[in-house]
Amino acid sequence: MVGLFPNIAFFLILVATGGFVVFLIKQQQKIFQWSYIILLIAFVFHTLALVHQYLLWGAAPAISLKSTLSFFAWCIIGAYLVFQYKFKLMVLGSFIAPLAAVLMIISSAIPKMDLAVRTVLKSTWLTVHIGTIFIGDAMFAIAFAAAIMYLIQERQIKRKTHGSFYKRLPSLETLDSINHYSLIYGFPFLTVGMITGAIYAQYILGSYWRWDPKEIWSLITWLSYAVLLHERLAVGWRGRRAAVISIACFVILIFTFIGGSMWLSDYHSFKALGGHAGL
Amino acid sequence: MMKIVNIGMNHESAPIELRECLARDKDNIDRALASMRESQWIHEGLFLSTCNRIEAIYTTESAVEAEKWAIGLFSRLSHLPEEQFTPNLYIHEDIEAIRHVFRVASSLDSMIVGEPQILGQIKEAYHKAVAKEKTSGVIINRLMHRAFHVAKRIRTETRIAEAAVSISYAAVELAKKIFYELNDKKVLLIGAGEMAELAARHLLNHGIESFVVANRSFEKAVQIAETFHGKAVFLEEIEALLLEVDIIISSTASTEYVIHYEQVKQCLRKRRNRPLFFIDIAVPRDVDPRVNELGNVYLYDIDDLKGIIEVNTTLRKQESIKAERIITEEVIRFKRWLETLDIVPTIISLKDKVEAIRKAEVKKSLSGLRGLTPSQEKAMESLTVSLAEKIIHDPILVLKERAGRSSKDAYLDIVKKLFKLDDVVDERISNGS
Numbered sequence: 001m002v003g004l005f006p007n008i009a010f011f012l013i014l015v016a017t018g019g020f021v022v023f024l025i026k027q028q029q030k031i032f033q034w035s036y037i038i039l040l041i042a043f044v045f046h047t048l049a050l051v052h053q054y055l056l057w058g059a060a061p062a063i064s065l066k067s068t069l070s071f072f073a074w075c076i077i078g079a080y081l082v083f084q085y086k087f088k089l090m091v092l093g094s095f096i097a098p099l100a101a102v103l104m105i106i107s108s109a110i111p112k113m114d115l116a117v118r119t120v121l122k123s124t125w126l127t128v129h130i131g132t133i134f135i136g137d138a139m140f141a142i143a144f145a146a147a148i149m150y151l152i153q154e155r156q157i158k159r160k161t162h163g164s165f166y167k168r169l170p171s172l173e174t175l176d177s178i179n180h181y182s183l184i185y186g187f188p189f190l191t192v193g194m195i196t197g198a199i200y201a202q203y204i205l206g207s208y209w210r211w212d213p214k215e216i217w218s219l220i221t222w223l224s225y226a227v228l229l230h231e232r233l234a235v236g237w238r239g240r241r242a243a244v245i246s247i248a249c250f251v252i253l254i255f256t257f258i259g260g261s262m263w264l265s266d267y268h269s270f271k272a273l274g275g276h277a278g279l
Numbered sequence: 280m281m282k283i284v285n286i287g288m289n290h291e292s293a294p295i296e297l298r299e300c301l302a303r304d305k306d307n308i309d310r311a312l313a314s315m316r317e318s319q320w321i322h323e324g325l326f327l328s329t330c331n332r333i334e335a336i337y338t339t340e341s342a343v344e345a346e347k348w349a350i351g352l353f354s355r356l357s358h359l360p361e362e363q364f365t366p367n368l369y370i371h372e373d374i375e376a377i378r379h380v381f382r383v384a385s386s387l388d389s390m391i392v393g394e395p396q397i398l399g400q401i402k403e404a405y406h407k408a409v410a411k412e413k414t415s416g417v418i419i420n421r422l423m424h425r426a427f428h429v430a431k432r433i434r435t436e437t438r439i440a441e442a443a444v445s446i447s448y449a450a451v452e453l454a455k456k457i458f459y460e461l462n463d464k465k466v467l468l469i470g471a472g473e474m475a476e477l478a479a480r481h482l483l484n485h486g487i488e489s490f491v492v493a494n495r496s497f498e499k500a501v502q503i504a505e506t507f508h509g510k511a512v513f514l515e516e517i518e519a520l521l522l523e524v525d526i527i528i529s530s531t532a533s534t535e536y537v538i539h540y541e542q543v544k545q546c547l548r549k550r551r552n553r554p555l556f557f558i559d560i561a562v563p564r565d566v567d568p569r570v571n572e573l574g575n576v577y578l579y580d581i582d583d584l585k586g587i588i589e590v591n592t593t594l595r596k597q598e599s600i601k602a603e604r605i606i607t608e609e610v611i612r613f614k615r616w617l618e619t620l621d622i623v624p625t626i627i628s629l630k631d632k633v634e635a636i637r638k639a640e641v642k643k644s645l646s647g648l649r650g651l652t653p654s655q656e657k658a659m660e661s662l663t664v665s666l667a668e669k670i671i672h673d674p675i676l677v678l679k680e681r682a683g684r685s686s687k688d689a690y691l692d693i694v695k696k697l698f699k700l701d702d703v704v705d706e707r708i709s710n711g712s
Contacts, residue, residue, distance in 0.1 A: 157456060158571065160583045166456065172554065173459035236551030239575045 005049035006070065010104050012042030013073070017101040024094040024168060032090045039097065043081060046074050059121040060130040065261065069107035071130075072257075073100040075138035079182070083142055087178060091168055095145040125200035133193030137253060139186025140225070144250035146178040147243035154240055176238055179246055183229055190222060214260030214268035221256050224249040281322070282342050283418065283617075285376035286349045286368060287334030290390045293367035295532035300357040301333045307356050308404065311335065312412035314352050320345040323416035325423070327383075327404040329397065330473070331390055336380060338418050346370065377422065377613050381606045384426035385433040386440065387599075390562075391581075393440035396473050398430050421616065429609045436605060437598045445588045447478040450558050450579070451485050453587075454526055457556050457577055465489040467524040468507075469517065469538075470531030471499050474560045474581075478528050479507060491524065493517055495531065521546040521555070528558045529565035537565040544573055558584070618682040625691050626675050628700050637667045674698075 019035030050071065053061040062068040080096040083089070153169040156162055169175070197218075198208040209215060228245045231237040237245075260268050288298060301307065308326050315324035315337060324337035335352065339345035350368070354361045371379045382388045386397050405423045408415045415423070434440050458464055466487055468479055471494050479490065490509025493516065494500035500511035512520065514537075521527075521542060531537055543555065552575045559566040559580040571578040579587075641663050645656065674694060681690045694700065 153456065157453065157577055160579065160586060162587050169456075171456050171459050173457065177459065236548070238552040239554070241574060 002049070002052045005045045005052065006108075009042050009046035009049055010108050012038050012045065013077070013097070013101055013104050016042055017097040020094040020097040024091065027168065029090075032093070035093065035097070036084070039077065039093070040081065043074070043077050046070075046077070050074060054127075057122075059123075060127040062130045062134065063121055064110075064113070066107050066110040066112065068261070069103045069110075072134055072137065073103040073107065075134040076100045076103070076141050079135070079138040079142050083178065083182070086181075087174070089170055089174065089178070091149070091170060092142075092145065092178070095149060096142065099141060099145065120204050123200060123203070125196055125203060129193055129196040129200050131193075132189045132196065136186045136189030136191075136193055137257070139182045139189065140246075140250055140253055143179045143182040143186065143246050146175050146182065147246045147250075150175040150179065150243040151240065151247075154243075172239065176242065179243060180232060183225065183232065183246065187225055187229055190225065194218060194222060212268060214256065217252070217256035217260055221249065221253045224252055281338055281340055281418070283336070283338050283373055283376045283422065284342060284345060284349075285334060285336045285371040285379050286346065287327070287332060288364070288367045288369065289332040289334075289388065292369055293364070295330075297357075297359075297364055297367055298330070298333060300359055301353065302328050302330065308407055309411065311352060311356060312408055312414050314355075315414045316412050318345075318348050320348050321414075323419040324414040325404060325408040325419055327401060329400045330471075332383070332388075334383070336376070336419065336422075338416070342372065374610060374614060378606060378610050380422060380426050381429045381609055384430040385602065385606065386430070387433070387602055387606070391446060391474050392599075394473055394477065395440065396477075398427070401426065418617070418620075422613065425609060425613050429606060432605050432609075433602050437601045438594070439598045439602045446581070446584045447474065447481045449584050449588050450478045450528075451481045453577070453579060454482065454556055455485070457554050458525065460486070462486045462488065464525040465491065465523055466509075466526045466528065467517070467520055468492045468503065468509075469514070469527065469529040469565065470494055470533075470561065471503055472530035472560060475528045475530035476503065476506075478558060478560070482526065483507060487526075491520060493520075518542055518546075522549055525554065526556045526558065527566075528560065530560040531565050532561070533565060534563055536567045537561075538567060538570070540567045540569045540573075543567075543570045543576060547573060547575065615683050618687070619679060622678050622682050622687065622691060625694060625700065626678060629671055629675065629694065629698055632698060632700060633667045633671050637663050 016035045016039035019031055019038060023031040023035060050061050053067065057063070060071075062071045076096060077100050080093065080100075083092060149169055150172060152165050153172055153175060156166045157172070201210065202208045224245075228237075228242065228249055231245075232242055288301075290298070308328050311326035311328075312324065315321045315326070315335075320339050320341050322338040322340070324335065327334045327336070333353075335349050337345065337349070350361050350365060353364060353368070357364065379388070384398055384401050386393050386395065389397055401423070405415070405419075408419065454461060454464075461482065464487055466479060466482055466489065468475055468490065471492075483490070488508075490504065490507040491512055492500045492504040492507070492509055493512045493514050494503070495514060497511060497513065504511040517537070521538075527538070529537060538557070547555075554575045554577065557566045557570065557576070557578040559578060562581060564580055566578055566580070568578065568580070570576050641660065644659070645651070651659070678690060678694060681687045
């Protein structure tokens with residue numbers, strides 16, 4: 001029964017995503033409400049599935065690409081639910097849900113394999129490291145989505161060509177503050193994630209910092225977000241410039257995630273983690 | 280021959296400096312009406328003065344003299360020599376004058392087609408003409424009432440009026456797409472114009488509470504500020520205010536930019552890049568168009584606003600054709616009514632003559648027929664009345680039918696001759712027909 005939970009979650013996420021896309025076009029509140037409820041149910045199943053996985057492995061459910069993508073999708077949906085609760089911005093779902101759905105589709109396309117979980121991975125430090133990093137990443141994904149929405153809306157207002165998105169997207173100030181808050185909330189998580197990662201490394205590898213490519217790229221990502229946040233808070237950057245930079249930061253983040261996990265890294269790669277040809 | 284004449288200037292024919300000269304004194308309307316009353320050339324008259332137009336509407340039999348008088352009046356009101364403004368005057372006569380009045384009342388001749396204030400202003404002008412100086416008469420009364428009717432028809436039967444409302448509505452919608460909430464935002468009104476006030480009123484209705492008004496005439500600024508519960512400032516204070524306000528609605532008559540690129544650029548950092556939204560309703564423009572290139576600054580001028588509501592241009596074209604059709608329809612109706620004015624004296628004298636004959640004959644018969652009961656007398660009375668009415672019913676109908684046709688004069692002539700009305704009629708329609 002529990003084995004079906006990931007499939008149920010996956011299916012419901014796809015349905016909810018479809019609903020959000022239809023909502024974007026039709027703009028009917030009912031469609032949104034249904035999609036939202038379905039996404040909520042999907043999130044519950046997804047959570048149960050991840051908890052089950054965690055209990056099964058005794059390690060964070062992010063040690064293979066398949067499980068990591070699924071976990072990332074879960075974090076993004078969770079972050080979205082929090083933001084939806086706070087901002088009541090229905091259209092955000094139409095941008096976030098497809099992102100989560102894409103991650104889930106890739107994840108489910110990867111064949112499931114039995115992993116022999118090494119004992120070094122069964123560590124609370126690692127769980128905290130992975131958990132906080134991905135919560136931070138999910139926040140940045142929200143910032144990214146808000147930045148994309150901002151640029152679309154800003155372009156329509158500046159160019160005075162009010163297309164179909166003009167009505168559907170919220171005000172620039174709203175989008176800018178979503179971007180702002182998701183950066184503010186996401187950054188501490190990323191920071192904590194990096195610190196716990198260093199502690200974990202010291203714990204099992206004997207050094208805090210090993211100049212691993214993923215570590216370097218993570219630091220670059222962290223510094224980029226630090227600069228963006230500083231400019232926002234201290235100098236008063238806003239709007240288009242902040243949106244563009246936060247998109248650039250997210251591109252670096254994705255590169256770090258994919259590149260670091262697949263090709264560049266030494267011990268951060270899934271190959272090293274699971275020993276199954278990177279999967 | 281009685282003529283309806285309309286002489287004046289509007290936003291298209293004259294620059295604002297000139298219009299201002301004429302609209303400077305508040306009691307100009309009263310003076311104009313008093314002067315109309317005294318003039319021997321003017322039968323009936325009306326004087327309209329708004330910030331976009333100054334017009335005299337009158338009926339006269341001597342068009343040339345009346346025109347000279349009107350130009351003289353404009354000169355006295357504006358304290359300007361005649362040659363300084365005569366090129367800016369338009370003069371419409373008869374059908375064209377009627378059409379023009381209808382178009383003005385329906386706001387088709389307004390700077391912003393469909394803006395709702397003009398009708399109220401015309402009603403006020405008419406009210407003054409009726410109540411104060413009593414310069415209006417049969418024709419002007421009818422003309423104005425028809426004009427109100429036309430305006431109402433166009434408002435309900437076409438969607439042309441939506442444009443003006445939707446321009447200020449679009450401005451508010453834009454503000455809502457730029458700002459999260461409007462309640463805490465501050466609006467600066469530069470210059471006073473109908474559209475600017477309309478847009479400001481819309482913003483007021485959508486929660487904005489803080490208004491600042493800057494105007495060349497400080498008195499006017501105070502006056503407008505009062506209506507929005509805001510404060511009035513000098514034009515020189517605008518630059519400092521750019522740091523405080525969020526939405527700027529500009530509608531001055533200045534030929535140069537009131538807000539410059541550098542001014543806006545410099546204030547942005549101090550504002551910590553909080554968005555600035557400029558609504559430039561002025562023609563020529565008040566705000567340097569380049570400010571739209573600055574980050575977090577959004578500029579919409581009147582054409583941009585028109586552009587975003589003109590999603591369906593074919594619909595708008597259809598609506599304006601419809602509006603013109605309604606105008607033409609009503610002009611024709613009014614013209615027909617005017618023409619029946621010519622035949623009315625003949626009809627009246629015809630009725631008078633028949634009634635006189637009837638009365639005389641009844642009197643004669645009654646004196647011969649003594650001892651009739653009151654009911655018999657009454658029966659006789661009603662018999663003769665209906666007899667007389669039936670006899671002249673058809674001739675009157677024929678006359679009315681002929682009212683708008685070229686053969687009208689011939690028919691009038693025949694009726695006069697057949698019924699021998701000449702002496703009576705000539706005196707009654709001394710205006711000629």
